Amino acid sequence: MTIEMAGVWKTFGEGHTAVHALRNVDLKGPQGELAVILGPSGSGKTTLLNLVGAIDNATEGRIEVGGIDLSTLDVDGQVKYRRENVGFVFQFFNLIPTLTALENVELVADLTADNGAARAEAVLAKVGLADRMHHFPAQLSGGEQQRVAIARALVKQPPILLCDEPTGELDFETGRMILKLLQDISREQDQTVLLVTHNAAIGAMGDRVLKLRSGEIVDDSRNTSPIDAGALTW
Numbered sequence: 001m002t003i004e005m006a007g008v009w010k011t012f013g014e015g016h017t018a019v020h021a022l023r024n025v026d027l028k029g030p031q032g033e034l035a036v037i038l039g040p041s042g043s044g045k046t047t048l049l050n051l052v053g054a055i056d057n058a059t060e061g062r063i064e065v066g067g068i069d070l071s072t073l074d075v076d077g078q079v080k081y082r083r084e085n086v087g088f089v090f091q092f093f094n095l096i097p098t099l100t101a102l103e104n105v106e107l108v109a110d111l112t113a114d115n116g117a118a119r120a121e122a123v124l125a126k127v128g129l130a131d132r133m134h135h136f137p138a139q140l141s142g143g144e145q146q147r148v149a150i151a152r153a154l155v156k157q158p159p160i161l162l163c164d165e166p167t168g169e170l171d172f173e174t175g176r177m178i179l180k181l182l183q184d185i186s187r188e189q190d191q192t193v194l195l196v197t198h199n200a201a202i203g204a205m206g207d208r209v210l211k212l213r214s215g216e217i218v219d220d221s222r223n224t225s226p227i228d229a230g231a232l233t234w
Contacts, residue, residue: 001066001085001159001192003029003052008061010047010215021047023215025061029208031159032190034183034226036206038197043212045196049162052194053086054078066159083112087153089182091165093145095137101148102133109155116155123151127181143174150181161185163195167202172234179205179229201234 010022022044029035037045050056051063054070063070066085073081095104102120109116124133127147137145146166153161163182167175179195183205186193195206203209204227211219 002031002064003027003160003192003194004062004064005051006062008051008063009059010044010051010056011059020215022051022058025215025217027210027217027220029192029194031192032186033207034186034193034195034205035208035210036195036197036203037210037212038200038203039212040198042214044215045198045212046164047215048212049164049194049196052160053088053162054081083156085158085160087156087158087161089146089150089153089161089163089166091168093137093142093149093169095145095148095152097137100134100136101129101140101144101151104137104148105152105155108152112156119155120151123155124148126154127151141174142170143177146170146174146178147181150178150185154185159191161191161193163193165197166195167197167199176230176232179232183226183229199234201232205229205232 005025005027008022008025009020012019012021037048039045051058052065054073068081101124105120105124106116109120121133124130127150129144129147132140132144167178170178179202182193182195185191206223207226208222210217
C-alpha cells in the first residue's frame, strides 16, 4: 500500500507546555518500499509509526494509506484498518507466556480469517520455526521470540509492516538475521515496510532512508543499490 503524509503535525499538550513530536511532515512512499527511519530518541520516529498504524491521530495534516484517509476513521474504523492492513513488530516481543509459539500466532490468525491453525503453521515455517512452534516463549531464544512476533504480524498478510526497533533487544548476529528476514519479506511479498532504528548502519539495507530530528524530516534519500541485510555490520 502507498503511504502519503501532507503537512502532518503531532502535538502533545497545549500552550507553553506543548510538545511537537512531529512538525509539518510531508512523505510519499510507494508500495513495496522498505524505508529505514533513523533518528535519536525523541526525534519522532515512533510517533510517525503510530500515526501510519492508526494507533494515534494527527493533530494537523492528512495521512492516506492505500487511499484510505485515516482522519475520517472512527474508533471502529481504526480497528478494522489495523486488523486488515497493518502488521506490527516491536522491540519487545509481547508474546503471551502461557501460549506456545503456534498458539500466539494462531490467536491473531483466528481474528482475521478462517483456517487459522494451518496459516499459523505455514508462517512459522516461513520464519524458520517449524521445529519450535510448540515451545513456549520462555523456551525460545530472543531471536526465536522475535521471529514468532514477526510471524504473528505476517499471518494477517498485511500490506504494511511497521517495525519499531525490532533488533533493539538482540545481539548483533541475531539482529542481523532478523533484518535479513524483514528485507526478504519486503522483496518477496511486495510489502511496504517502515523500519525504525537509531542505528545508522541499518540504513544501508533500505530502499529509502529518512532521518528525523526534533520531529522534522531533515534528510530523505534513496539507495540505488541497497545492501543485503546479511552483510550489514556495525
